[in-house]
Amino acid sequence: MVALVCGGVGYAVHDREQDARARPVATATPPKHPNQGTSPPTKTAAAIAARRVAVDTILLRRSRAVRIGNERLFLQDIDPANTKLRQQQKVLFANLVEIGFGQIDYNQAEERFDAAAVRAHGSTTYLVRVLMRYQIPNVDVLPVYTELGYSFVNRGGRWIIAADNDLDKDLGPGAHQEPWDLGRLEVHRGPRVMVLVDKGDTARGRAIVTEASEALTEVAAYWPRKWRGSVLIAALDDNDVRDARFADEDIESAASAGSTFSSLPGEDSADGTVAGAYIVVNPKERDRVDEILLSHEITHVATADLGGYEPLWLAEGAAEYVSWRGIEAISGPGEVSKWEQEVIDDALPTLNALPTDAGFYQTNTDVYGVSWLAVRFLVSRIGLQPVEDLYEDLARSGTDQSARDRILLTRTGFTEASLWLALKDYHPPR
Known part of the structure; x- marks a missing residue:
């Protein structure tokens, strides 16, 4: 377990490019004699290792902050000068805590490059695709994954998060568009049901829980598969939630059931491994959500993992x-x-x-x-x-x-x- 403070040596984009150009093509090398010494790591290699440890530590700190409900710890590594990002992260933290994740972890996947981000944040910019692995109790049968992209910069020997959206266009469908990413939520629960609505939309949240409970009864009665899972329904005032795009070709759809993945597409296989599905309601149809609509969508959820x-x-x-x-x-x-x-x-x-x-x-x-x-x-x-x-x-x-x-x-x-x-x-x- 990494338990180091978040410090390190800055490693500029120019240095990375120079290092890549200077790196020789890999060739087979004869094994060293046992008495031969080992060359010390280069300054660049040491900087890369220190940066990775620093970023891993930040990600560990963020997941721990959610688990223990510590907002200060969650915000500790956000750029103090970026007031907009800090406010967005406060909302995100409040949502994550209210949903009550049973498991949540952030892990580096691979480095990415974006020239516009470097121009915006400076030469030490380090962009990383991050895998968020989580499990919502009584919703997700298995831990599932979603993608994020973080931009880290080194300021005075300390790595911090400068942005969380520079890589959004290069991530998979629905990445950084989970319900908890979009605005302050209100959570309503029933047996086998979790409903997410905008903060203050209390009456709607309660009504959807009632309709969803009736729909679950219909699915159990009219589809023979003995599905005992639960359903998450997001009914937000937002056209783009997860992989549902109600402002585009799906504008006529009342709702959409989008997959969750225990292995993302492109990781272990081209298609990934589907673990289940969440339901997203078209914001224009939120007033017409009933058990008939939800029984259709819950049938998709009940068959998603097949x-x-x-x-x-x-x-x-x-x-x-x-x-x-x-x-x-x-x-x-x-x-x-x-x-x-x-x-x-x-x-x-x-x-x-x-x-x-x-x-x-x-x-x-x-x-x-x-x-x-x-x-x-x-x-x-x-x-x-x-x-x-x-x-x-x-x-x-x-x-x-x-x-x-x-x-x-x-x-x-x-x-x-x-x-x-x-x-x-x-x-x-x-």
């Missing part, structure tokens, strides 16, 4: 199946039959195949309705439990079209092409 390789028509069709079963329980079968006929009459003729993953969320066609109809058709043919088994198999192993068709054919007797033809001839019983 792998994510299922086709979108199955993922969205299953979520629509659950939410429409909830509508049926409230309004009776007439409402469902009416929409089913509308999909058959109006949506099916506009397509030539099942909705594809590419462009699924950008089309004006009712791909949600067609996807729901396909799942409803399969349930009528083989039963709900076999459809859930199909979902799990495809989510884990449907990595390409041939794998999808093989799994679908084995479990249902259809390929995607033959399923589409059967769907076009489908006449639901009335």
Whole structure:
């Protein structure tokens, strides 16, 4: 465990560039004789090592500050001259403490370079991609990761944090856009539910907890997978939260379920390892959040850890199946039959195949309705439990079209092409 004070020798950008240019190409070197001495480290190498220790110490101090609830310790390494950053960090600290992380750690991933940041902060600027590893009790089954980017500078022999957003454009989707990064939060809890709203939005937070609790009951009743997890819902006055971008192409979406990762994409594998999902509500739709909307999104959360390789028509069709079963329980079968006929009459003729993953969320066609109809058709043919088994198999192993068709054919007797033809001839019983 590093337990050194945050000091060190400044290591300027110019020095790093000179060192890189001067470094010889690696070649095989014969092993040293046991009696040969070891060359002392260069001044540059010593500076790099000291800097790394100093930065590691700062990151250890920040995680410890959150765990023990010590704001002074959390702010200790923030540039004292940057009043805006210090205020933002106070808000961040308050959010982290209120959420109550059971585990939180910050670790250096790798150094990055940004010329604009160097111009802004000076020649000693050291930019680092940082991995925040955390676990929210009763939400995250496993510790999960998100990315940050910190800019460190050396002032008078002491390393401090000068900025936390210089690398945002170079990080993954949703990085530095977690709910706790965006503004002062208010946390509301229920059994298996955590809701994050803007500070003071108390009535909304309580209402969403109630709706989410009812939605959890619907998911348990209408989807056979025995999921015992919990759900985090962020309903903030912000268009960009995590990987949800409601100001862009998703503006018509009422909510989005975005993955959490126990291993980030590009770390151990290209796709990463999905651990679960959080729900983000479109700020324009916050007044219309109900158990029907949330039952759809919670179905995504309940299936998120299966792998994510299922086709979108199955993922969205299953979520629509659950939410429409909830509508049926409230309004009776007439409402469902009416929409089913509308999909058959109006949506099916506009397509030539099942909705594809590419462009699924950008089309004006009712791909949600067609996807729901396909799942409803399969349930009528083989039963709900076999459809859930199909979902799990495809989510884990449907990595390409041939794998999808093989799994679908084995479990249902259809390929995607033959399923589409059967769907076009489908006449639901009335």
